[in-house]
Ligand SMILES: NC(=O)C1=CN([C@@H]2O[C@H](COP(=O)(O)OP(=O)(O)OC[C@H]3O[C@@H](n4cnc5c(N)ncnc54)[C@H](OP(=O)(O)O)[C@@H]3O)[C@@H](O)[C@H]2O)C=CC1
């Protein structure tokens with residue numbers, strides 16, 4: 001998203017600086033600059049970079065690593081700091097497979113308050129992305145809210161109502177969603193609309209949900225929790241103790257769901273099955289994902305979306321992925 005604002009055919013330094021100062025004075029956006037002196041044409045090109053600076057939190061976790069990769073692939077700026085767990089033994093993180101990946105300093109909860117003011121000062125276009133742990137959702141959100149750091153919250157779990165309320169009260173720009181995969185968000189949107197249009201569609205139907213994820217997933221699928229609410233709004237019966245099957249055993253995943261070995265450490269298979277009271281009708285919805293790229297792509301779209309909202313000083317500050325998709 002770099003763009004050339006002007007070509008100055010005059011003096012290498014003075015005119016370009018004048019352009020720069022005048023642009024800064026009249027611009028409501030955060031911009032940085034760099035000047036390129038083209039020797040052959042004796043021209044100075046003033047290039048303005050107008051991109052967010054992305055702080056990917058949760059490194060060296062799986063989702064945050066995938067997001068970092070996509071941020072770098074899409075040419076956005078990376079903030080070389082990341083919030084990490086208190087137990088993290090490493091001080092630095094770097095994606096080996098990407099040459100231009102910077103060394104990223106890992107900040108534990110006990111260190112982050114003393115560092116963040118400097119980070120906010122040095123990176124005025126900062127947007128945080130959070131892929132951490134269900135236990136950290138609310139405290140991390142509070143951290144972003146306290147320092148007025150716009151954030152994209154991909155982490156599931158925690159107290160979701162409190163998450164929404166504290167974000168609204170703090171007036172911080174944010175996108176919050178348990179699933180950033182746009183094709184899945186489209187399905188969610190459709191079911192949400194179905195619930196609004198046909199509130200009795202599945203009256204007295206039984207809902208049975210199966211969700212399979214990597215063995216170390218800390219919580220129940222946040223996506224399933226949201227989608228279940230849409231079916232309940234349409235009248236379906238659902239009891240979390242008897243109608244939800246969570247599969248975390250790699251053996252079952254391989255034998256029953258045929259998950260390829262390389263995706264046992266990262267997959268998300270969901271099936272929602274609705275059965276009529278007399279068992280004569282069965283309707284199923286399914287979304288099966290191998291790997292994590294779909295969420296990382298959606299996350300970076302959410303960052304760009306939020307950045308545009310900030311630039312336009314939108315009065316609405318809290319969004320979900322349906323808003324990102326609609327736009
Ligand atoms: N919205 C979406 O589209 C998606 C959401 N998710 C969600 O993202 C979250 C992370 O998933 P995933 O990357 O697979 O999990 P990982 O366990 O691979 O990564 C989480 C990382 O966060 C670290 N961490 C723990 N506590 C903190 C803390 N207080 N502050 C900062 N970092 C911390 C963990 O460290 P340690 O291991 O040492 O505890 C770990 O490195 C989950 O909630 C998951 O459900 C996942 C995929 C898509």
Ligand SMILES: O=C(O)C1=N[C@H](C(=O)O)C[C@H](O)C1
Nearest residue numbers: 156178179217221222223268
């Ligand atoms: O932990 C994961 O992997 C995933 N978490 C999200 C959730 O809990 O819904 C999204 C997706 O299922 C992958």
